[in-house]
Amino acid sequence: xxxxxxxxxxxxxxxxxxxxxxxxxxxxxxxxxxxxxxxxxxxxxxxxxxxxxxxxxxxxxxxxxxxxxxxxxxxxxxxxxxxxxxxxxxxxxxxxxxxxxxxxxxxxxxxxxxxxxxxxxxxxxxxxxxxxxxxxxxxxxxxxxxxxxxxxxxxxxxxxxxxxxxxxxxxxxxxxxxxxxxxxxxxxxxxxxxxxxxxxxxxxxxxxxxxxxxxxxxxxxxxxxxxxxxxxxxxxxxxxxxxxxxxxxxxxxxxxxxxxxxxxxxxxxxxxxxxxxxxxxxxxxxxxxxxxxxxxxxxxxxxxxxxxxxxxxxxxxxxxxx
Amino acid sequence: xxxxxxxxxxxxxxxxxxxxxxxxxxxxxxxxxxxxxxxxxxxxxxxxxxxxxxxxxxxxxxxxxxxxxxxxxxxxxxxxxxxxxxxxxxxxxxxxxxxxxxxxxxxxxxxxxxxxxxxxxxxxxxxxxxxxxxxxxxxxxxxxxxxxxxxxxxxxxxxxxxxxxxxxxxxxxxxxxxxxxxxxxxxxxxxxxxxxxxxxxxxxxxxxxxxxxxxxxxxxxxxxxxxxxxxxxxxxxxxxxxxxxxxxxxxxxxxxxxxxxxxxxxxxxxxxxxxxxxxxxxxxxxxxxxxxxxxxxxxxxxxxxxxxxxxxxxxxxxxxxx
Numbered sequence: 001x002x003x004x005x006x007x008x009x010x011x012x013x014x015x016x017x018x019x020x021x022x023x024x025x026x027x028x029x030x031x032x033x034x035x036x037x038x039x040x041x042x043x044x045x046x047x048x049x050x051x052x053x054x055x056x057x058x059x060x061x062x063x064x065x066x067x068x069x070x071x072x073x074x075x076x077x078x079x080x081x082x083x084x085x086x087x088x089x090x091x092x093x094x095x096x097x098x099x100x101x102x103x104x105x106x107x108x109x110x111x112x113x114x115x116x117x118x119x120x121x122x123x124x125x126x127x128x129x130x131x132x133x134x135x136x137x138x139x140x141x142x143x144x145x146x147x148x149x150x151x152x153x154x155x156x157x158x159x160x161x162x163x164x165x166x167x168x169x170x171x172x173x174x175x176x177x178x179x180x181x182x183x184x185x186x187x188x189x190x191x192x193x194x195x196x197x198x199x200x201x202x203x204x205x206x207x208x209x210x211x212x213x214x215x216x217x218x219x220x221x222x223x224x225x226x227x228x229x230x231x232x233x234x235x236x237x238x239x240x241x242x243x244x245x246x247x248x249x250x251x252x253x254x255x256x257x258x259x260x261x262x263x264x265x266x267x268x269x270x271x272x273x274x275x276x277x278x279x280x281x282x283x284x285x286x287x288x289x290x291x292x293x294x295x296x297x298x299x300x301x302x303x304x305x306x307x308x309x310x311x312x313x314x315x316x317x318x319x320x321x322x
Numbered sequence: 323x324x325x326x327x328x329x330x331x332x333x334x335x336x337x338x339x340x341x342x343x344x345x346x347x348x349x350x351x352x353x354x355x356x357x358x359x360x361x362x363x364x365x366x367x368x369x370x371x372x373x374x375x376x377x378x379x380x381x382x383x384x385x386x387x388x389x390x391x392x393x394x395x396x397x398x399x400x401x402x403x404x405x406x407x408x409x410x411x412x413x414x415x416x417x418x419x420x421x422x423x424x425x426x427x428x429x430x431x432x433x434x435x436x437x438x439x440x441x442x443x444x445x446x447x448x449x450x451x452x453x454x455x456x457x458x459x460x461x462x463x464x465x466x467x468x469x470x471x472x473x474x475x476x477x478x479x480x481x482x483x484x485x486x487x488x489x490x491x492x493x494x495x496x497x498x499x500x501x502x503x504x505x506x507x508x509x510x511x512x513x514x515x516x517x518x519x520x521x522x523x524x525x526x527x528x529x530x531x532x533x534x535x536x537x538x539x540x541x542x543x544x545x546x547x548x549x550x551x552x553x554x555x556x557x558x559x560x561x562x563x564x565x566x567x568x569x570x571x572x573x574x575x576x577x578x579x580x581x582x583x584x585x586x587x588x589x590x591x592x593x594x595x596x597x598x599x600x601x602x603x604x605x606x607x608x609x610x611x612x613x614x615x616x617x618x619x620x621x622x623x624x625x626x627x628x629x630x631x632x633x634x635x636x637x638x639x640x641x642x643x644x
Contacts, residue, residue: 027467078430082423101404101470104426105463108400111433112459119452126448130441137434141427145349148423 007045010058014066018113030094030106031113034073037089043176044069049313050180050194053306061183064129067117068176071133074110075140077103082148111137121183128182136175143168150234161239162203162285170202193296197310200293205317207286210235211279212321214270220321226266232257236285241278249276290318329367332380336388340435352416352428353435356395359411365498366391371635372502372516375628383505386451389439390498393455396432397462399425404470433459443505450504458497465490472556483561484525484607492524515618519632522615527639529608532557533601534643536592542643548588554579558607563600571598612640 015035020028044065048058058065079085080093081103087093095103118129146164150156174195181191212221213228214237228235242250252272259265273279293314297307337357342350366387370380380387401407402415403425409415417425440451468486472478496517503513534543535550536559550557564572574594581587595601615636619629 024464024467024471026471027464078426081426102467104400104403105467105470108430108433109460109463111430112456112463115437115452116456116460119449119456123449126452127441127445130437130448130452134434134438134441138431138438141431141434142346142349145346145424145427148427149346149348 004045007048007058008041010048010062011041011044011065011069014062015069018066018070018117026098026102027106027109030077030098030102031110033097034077034088034094034106034110035070037091039089041069043072043172046173046176046198046313047180049309050177050198051184052180053194053300053302053310054181054184054186054190055306056180056184061121061180063117063120064179064183065176067114067133068172068179070110070117071114071137072172074107074114075144077107077110079144081107082144125182129179132175132178132182136171139167139171140169143171156234156239158236158239158243158285161234161236162207165206166199166203169206170199173202173205174198187301190300190302193300196296197293197300197314200289200296201314201317204286204289204293207236207282207289208318208320210237211282211286213237214266214273215279217321226262226270229266229269230262236282237273237278240281241273241276244276244278244281245272290314326367329370329380330363332370332384333363333366333387333391336384337391340388340392340439348420348424349428349431352399352420352424353432355419356399356410356416356428356432357392359413361411363391365394365494368495368498368520368635369502371631372499373506374502375516375622375624375632376503376506376508376512377628378502378506383443383502385439385442386501386505387498389436389455390494390501392432392439393436393459394494396429396436397466399429399432401466403429404466447504451501454497454500454504458493461489461493462491465493478556478561480558480561480565480607483556483558484529487528488521488525491528492521495524496520509623511621512623515622518618519615519622519636522611522618523636523639526608526611526615529558529604529611530640530642532559533604533608535559536588536595537601539643548584548592551588551591552584558604559595559600562603563595563598566598566600566603567594612636 018035020031022028047061047065047068051061052058076088077094080088081095081100085093086096091097093103094106098106114133118133119126121129143164143166146160147168150161150164175198177198178191178195181194186194210228213235214226216225218225224230227233228238241253245253249272253269256265256269256272259268294311297310297314300307340357342353344350369383369387369390373383374380398410399416402410403417403422407415408418413419415425416428420428436455440455441448443451465486465488468482469490472483472486497520499520500513500517503516508516532550535557536548538547540547546552549555550560563575567575571594575591578587578591578594581590616633619632619636622629
């Protein structure tokens with residue numbers, strides 16, 4: 001693995017070259033704006049790592065990598081409308097800065113742009129790339145729909161929840177890596193292992209997100225600790241707590257969800273979660289997916305040295321405190 | 323050309339086989355519902371005709387034909403949100419029957435489904451099919467954005483308007499035909515001619531739509547005659563009338579646009595348009611595009627007999643009274 005900057009520089013350079021015409025400006029200004037908001041570019045980096053892992057140059061997969069990033073941004077623009085989110089990366093969302101119709105339509109164009117970028121890869125890879133990309137795009141939408149459905153459902157199980165985060169966020173990590181592998185012409189089994197690695201790391205990462213929201217160090221955490229509790233959001237912690245709680249404890253959790261004193265709400269909820277062992281139970285599920293990711297990585301038929309960047313990445317993702 | 327029923331039967335059969343899973347039902351029920359609303363299936367028929375024209379069987383292009391229809395339905399679902407349209411084909415639109423978020427997300431999935439269908443064609447055609455399809459999809463979005471922009475713009479020219487309808491509706495007809503030609507492995511020049519035929523027939527068809535809205539026989543017309551005038555919609559007739567009007571006549575048109583007596587509004591507007599020669603001027607533009615379509619058809623290097631279905635279709639489209 002080269003320095004991270006080598007990857008992000010190559011990606012930003014390619015992102016800057018995406019053809020967004022001047023007219024109609026209401027369609028393309030939002031896309032120029034949104035793509036420039038930045039972000040970690042984690043998904044396209046996975047594509048570059050996924051092809052380098054098998055001895056390919058990162059340049060060979062650069063269009064497909066940017067296609068993944070463009071797809072991710074399309075899904076953010078549309079998700080932000082659905083979630084009525086005013087901000088993304090501390091800047092106004094597209095539907096806030098322009099309007100909802102413009103956000104719908106510019107999102108649509110961005111999805112097509114992802115296909116244009118994907119189609120810039122060699123023709124020989126196109127059928128396999130399209131097949132995986134289409135399947136993943138559909139799953140991401142399914143995950144978003146499940147997430148919306150959960151808001152009003154009262155019977156969400158742990159399995160439902162993990163399946164939701166798998167679809168909504170994790171399959172795209174598996175896809176990003178496997179796209180790199182496809183471009184490196186690797187075997188079906190290597191493709192499956194690298195996909196599984198990405199998918200399980202993605203699930204573990206999301207579970208950690210849920211845990212950090214309540215247990216992060218307020219000094220280091222960029223946003224309010226306990227935001228999910230305050231918003232009464234269904235998270236793995238919350239579902240696990242309800243699963244472990246007896247009737248009386250469930251009643252307390254219900255009462256807490258209606259409390260206006262937010263500090264009290266967060267503190268008492270954390271106290272009860274700890275008492276129930278919700279955090280430990282969630283960490284166990286997270287660890288199980290981390291282990292599955294490592295098993296998949298072990299089964300990859302490449303030199304151990306080549307796997308190090310991915311192990312490093314996985315550990316970096318899992319050891320974060322923010 | 324076989325009986326029209328042979329085409330629609332083949333298409334409906336293929337449409338019924340599209341894989342819409344049972345879950346999440348809020349994502350896929352709207353798609354089952356919307357795809358079953360029917361419609362003339364004009365665009366996919368063009369794809370089948372476009373491939374038969376060059377001696378191919380219609381079966382060879384059936385997946386791509388349905389991809390075009392699926393794309394068209396995606397754009398209708400999203401346009402209906404943007405236009406806040408309560409009805410489509412006399413049934414509730416998706417955002418009315420379910421909600422806006424579901425309409426955004428199920429539309430997104432439908433766009434991906436179009437790519438899945440396109441990818442079912444032979445791999446050898448995939449790069450050319452994707453290139454044309456992506457370009458067209460982007461143009462359709464650009465046309466929709468221009469249409470939305472026109473609502474508040476005061477300086478829309480005839481050229482702007484024709485460019486808007488070209489992008490919003492006509493390029494998809496050209497694309498539908500050319501996709502059939504690509505699958506028939508024809509020359510670049512034949513591909514261009516068939517595309518141009520579709521595009522210009524599409525423009526002529528849309529202009530006729532604008533004219534019929536005010537001049538159709540109320541006995542035969544399925545909806546209220548003068549609907550565009552009542553809604554103060556910018557149409558070619560309206561733009562042409564303003565172009566031809568003197569200051570005094572412009573003032574009358576402005577006054578009419580604020581009139582509450584709708585019969586009076588429609589009658590007086592029609593009277594003034596006639597006086598200005600707006601209808602004749604629009605028919606001239608329509609005829610010019612019809613002629614361009616016929617020129618393109620003439621230049622196609624296939625037997626005259628093979629062209630007859632397309633001439634028949636063009637005449638059918640242009641002679642309609644509804």
